[in-house]
Amino acid sequence: MIARSLFVAALLGATACSAEPQASAAAAPAATGKPFVETVVADFDSPWAMTFLPDKRMLVTEKDGRLLLVSADGKARSTIATLTVDTAGQGGLMDVVLAPDFAKSKRVYLSWAATGPGGKGVVLARGVLDDATVGAEKLRQIEVLFRATPFVEGNGHYSGRIAFSPAGKYLFFTNGERQKFDPAQDPRATLGKVLRLTPDGKPAPRSPLTAKGFNPAVWSYGHRNLLGIAFDAQGNLWEQEMGPKGGDELNLVLPGRNYGYPKVSNGDHYDGRPIPDHQPGDGFEAPKVWWTPVISPGGLMIYSGDLFPQWKGDAFIGGLSSQALVRVDLNGTNAKKGDQWDMGARIREVEQAPDGAIYVLEDGAQGSQGRMIRLTPAR
Template identity: 45%
Template sequence: MIAKPFALFSPALLAAASCSAQSNVDSASNGDALSGTMDADEVFVIEERGTYDEPWAAAFVPGTEVLVITTKPGQLIGYDTAADREFTISGAPQVDYGGQGGLGDIAFLQSEAADTLASRTIFLSFAEAGQGDTRGAAVGKGQMVCDDQRSCEIRDFEVIWRQTPKVTGRGHFSHRLLFSPDERYLYVASGDRQKLEPAQDTSNTLGTIVRLNLDGSAAEGNPEVGDDTPSNEIWSYGHRNILGMDWDEQGRLWEVEHGPAGGDELNLVKKGANYGWPTRSNGDHYNGDPITDHSADDGFTKPAVSWSPVIAPGDMLFYRGDLFSAWQGDALMPGLKTQALIRVEIDGENAREAARYEFDDRLRAIAEGPDGALWILEDREGASLLKLTPK
């Protein structure tokens, strides 16, 4: 176990990456050439489907055409994409709203797929208040019960996991959720909460990906980077602010995370691996102080791609559908400050940015519909939900 005292840094060092991202386009490190940057309306038919205040995540209810959207202030909204109809979902947990905190990710089990909105398990992440001026990410699960197809409620919701420890500040919760392909395990991205050094301290879960059983307990087979809870929850560490995770066609886990001033990363996630933050980064602190770049002999796992200037990713998925058949197996990342959809091609353990498609606003979340259409949420009050199909 690596044990270090938590270090606090000045706000100048800790500004959110999405606020400092630059709009010029360079792809650095292992991901080199760009095949093109183009306006989104040259590639997509773009339909606006409603507006939402500060949406954060979206997921289709398996077996249906219903998209469920979370908003940071704490709302859950159902949208029937076939009938073009919204409905309410009550029973969401109380959230600590502010800064980057609020209601976060949403996940359903594919094994519970049904063609109607029957009762099914729902998993949610959110920022939870602690004692004093502290807060941290939390994950809970309950049953989403829809009695009349016009409204739903979450029943028997209980918190199954909490980021340890709760700390001050309102940034870098990460709290993305992803089930293993066999649905035995739940992976949770746990951000560094802008505290930096704890990401190298495996006595806590800041700056980590944790691997849990579906009841929130530590999964058997974790690398046991420490002897006790929460160390036995950790799958990988040395992360900063993960905002997207997904499995590729080979069943390998990838994540994309915000770097500081430069150094956003796409990583192939390996059991027990240390990704270096904050000891190594291809970016620098916001006040200009340098951070030592990754090097071949530094002992840390290297990113498959790093970006300087940053892309400020909001989410990520690997495309699996038929509508954009040439993109099958590619990673798609909506960008915040870049206001673009970034497409990355994977080749073994290497990756490269293939193209980016520019929009008129910050992009927060992405979901793939049952027919292969892409659904993207902007990032603001009054944000549009956009359906993308090939032009």
């Protein structure tokens, strides 16, 4: 369902392409003692997500609502849309993902925090990239497809990550529980859930939970703040989320399952109140991997490239409070902790480049610049 008021606001907020200089020249590769070389590609203002176009250019979102088109070498950029978003707290312009048929449709999917009746919430939108004229690229026909329900007061736990199923038939969209706890178990709400939608933003048919009275978009529930979602080469859907005080999770998402929050968690409430731990036979789906102390997981990527063959099929997670890049060994539907590299900054996003390099985006929180860094094998 298109939210007309948000559609109009987003469309009016779109701006013409404008050339902008890179904030600083790309830095020389850094020798770190890690199994990769770090090369700074560009700087951004509080970047949140990125994705690669088929021609190796990049789309990057910034918290304040700007969608940037960035050259493959990071030396040139333009603003191709400016969305009207709510930037308070954890709000802002969030994920950016290409449609599976992007080569034909030129569609780009986005998420952001918006205001509306009842308070605030995350929305899913899409536009069409008009790049026929070099130097005048623009995202047009921006439309809001889906709104989390209900909108509530507060500025946290929007989530808003997007992933298409391998065949491109379904769009999976994460809705955080908005720091309200109970909505994660509320069958009528989309908050605290993984949603399965059509590419047009409608609830996909045959949800396993509809017969139990759930919102027809809900695929799994009992989640907290879901800031990463990705499919592996076998078609398994993985999701990572921030736990409360302890208990960050990497989950294998299965249809109709209850992941327990806030009834169970491997962490406790911030005010010291205990939450029962996951236990065998408790009726809840336990995480495949969990962290206490927390890593504060940001973006999630499943590596499929050839540049790091030893890591093919593994999960990579950005660490915010841990200022780390985290690797998890995936083996079918099983997972175990791998490496955790100190990156010296909050890592918001992890992406794989067409050539198999790994790109990370620093969070750039509190007004600081967030760098885009390219990781290639150490020789």
